[in-house]
Amino acid sequence: MPAPGPPPRAPGAQSIVTRHLDGSVEVVTDLDGDGVADIVQVDLNGDGVLDVTYVDSDHDGRLDTVLRDPGMVGTGGGGQRRA
Numbered sequence: 762m763p764a765p766g767p768p769p770r771a772p773g774a775q776s777i778v779t780r781h782l783d784g785s786v787e788v789v790t791d792l793d794g795d796g797v798a799d800i801v802q803v804d805l806n807g808d809g810v811l812d813v814t815y816v817d818s819d820h821d822g823r824l825d826t827v828l829r830d831p832g833m834v835g836t837g838g839g840g841q842r843r844a
């Protein structure tokens with residue numbers, strides 16, 4: 762099952778890819794296998810590039826951070842660089 766921009770693989774990590782009728786693709790990843798999603802990535806137009814990433818940064822089970830730079834999660838930094 763091909764997944765656009767797969768998140769980093771970790772022991773127990775599970776990704777669920779959902780393709781919606783409007784062409785968008787949603788990738789939900791549970792990094793630690795506790796059954797609660799830690800990262801949700803959405804490809805809004807189905808072009809294979811993830812457009813929005815939601816992250817549960819404090820692991821309270823709620824997605825609290827929104828990243829709109831594709832590839833920031835799992836690739837070590839996207840387009841932003843810090844001096």
Ligand SMILES: [Ca+2]
Nearest residue numbers: 792793795797
């Ligand atoms: Ca989890």
Ligand SMILES: [Ca+2]
Nearest residue numbers: 804805806810
């Ligand atoms: Ca896209």
